[in-house]
Amino acid sequence: MPEEPMLRVENLVKHYSINNGMRGRRHGAVLRALDGVSFQVAAGETLGLVGESGCGKSTLAQTLLRLVEPTSGHVYYRGKDVYSMSRKELKDFRKHAQVVFQDPFESLNPRKTIGQIIAEPWTIHRGLVPRAQWRSRAAELLELVGLRRDHIDRHPGQFSGGQRQRIGIARAVAVEPDLLICDEPVSALDVSVQAQILNVIQDIQREFGLGVIFISHDLGVVRHISDKIGVMYLGRMMEYGSESDVFERPRHPYTQALISAVPVSRSERETALPRRILAGDLPSPVNPPSGCRFRTRCWQAEAICAEREPALETHHADERTRVACHFPASSIALSTDLIPGP
């Protein structure tokens, strides 16, 4: 039995029932935001989750932290099921798992000063930092994320998006968590600022040895920061493996299409994957296709794809990438070192 990872997600399902109709009656329609997602995150490891918008990435972030209750499934933090925690245990869990939100203009209370915003977790978890040290500790955190100490008395409205995102990061690490969930932390920012924020996240991860779940739709960003990659499509994990495997030897047709859509320079063009342009739109998560969810847009789909849903599994004894496909691309020349170091 392998050692229990820091975070273990098992078959997580989140369905939203859609209330539709004039009389407010439920018509039984169900939006399958998450439909059985499993993965693990070890301490100090970064898991990148990619997928189109509407594939359940943000729902996953909220459900992991129990900001919304799941329909079924389990999340184990250090062996303890997050969804059966008592109120007290849950409060303690919130010290260990934190989140950085997508929209830096919405995630900070406009009426509070930066000092108050960063100190907020300390007002909730008494004893974490003594009140007399709140200001000096908040100033230290500001410096840690690359802001100036004297920003402490300003209001969020006086900062740019990148600076606000730094403040959001400072607030998240104020409780010294060991798991940080970044829900599209850079997608609302200018490209020039994105790299800076990514570096802040990476620096903090190294300094605190954080496990990071990094959610994004930007493959370049995810590749830069992640050790492992999970590719999501319509609420399910399609491919799950190490960063180098998934990017260099993508097995799932969807992953191949995603990677081929990333622009490449002329020098890389020879080694790049053939360009795959997916036809059609993302099917509705209310009524996903039968069998494999991706079959409606897949160029390899056959009869079996409509009948049976492929499980997320390894297809050869000696490989570690798990693929949910009936016809995964064959992996050529598997590298021996599949798990890169931190």
Place this chain on the structure above:
Amino acid sequence: MTLLNNDQENVENDSAEEAPRLSLRAAARSGPEPLRAADGLWRKVGHLLRRDVLGIAATTYLVLLLLTTVVGSFVLADSARNTNLHLRFVPPLSTQYGWEYVLGSDALGRSFLAQLTVAARTTLLISIGAVIAAAVVGALIGTVVGYARGRLDKVAMRIADVMLAFPSLLLALIVLYTLGAGLGSLILVLALARIAMYTRVARAETLAVRERVFIRASRAFGAGSLRIVCTQILPVIANPLVALATLEFALVMLAESALSFLGLGVHEPDVTWGGLIAEGRNYLQHAWWIALLPGLAITLTAIATNVLAELVRKAAESE
């Protein structure tokens, strides 16, 4: 991956983006110092006031009224009680009988200036008390039910509908007949009739705020509902509530005057502007000022607070 080549930490560049977001109103003009969204409500009101003659007049009137009331109710307390049957119905605007009689005298020969001042204190006390009581209770209920949603919310809002549909003067009549008139019951009645307004506004604002990401961030830190309501939501929705309270002040004062005029107000020796008008009604033929002056005071105060309320509303919206 080109974007990631720009790897070096460039905080200065980031800071260059830093631009205080000007409020639209301030940006449209070339004010001496730009206003910031995070500035306090009263600073913004002060800023708007600088260019508003009507606003300045209204504020000046209200400040003077408050000063006269506070100072006058000490200085003039005795002359408001002293009757002098030789000086009955002295007409106003003459200092023949001393400055205390500059606004004339009433049927018992009391200084009418003193009467007005003492009545102003009672009127303002009742109005401000009722506004604050209604605002605090109404805002708390509205924020809590707006954050909790569900059945509690539905029940509370239906009750609010009923309260707003019920004629408040009728409600006041019923309560005052059962409780008996007096300062406390008057404040209670006036507050009771207006609580639903604050509940509605607070709830509507809360519904908009509760879905915002910083509330989710608080929950992610393990904050309980009560903490979120008190420390995160109330500070954000305070401005529109203050604006509403300013507007409500005039309404409450008028309602109080109406009740006093109907004889349901405070008892002697306490008197309010509405009570003075009721008294003056008997002497309209030969002592017009006894009804007119308190009426004028009520009208001016109501107009001035409405002007101020409009400014507060503008300031509250400029975010």
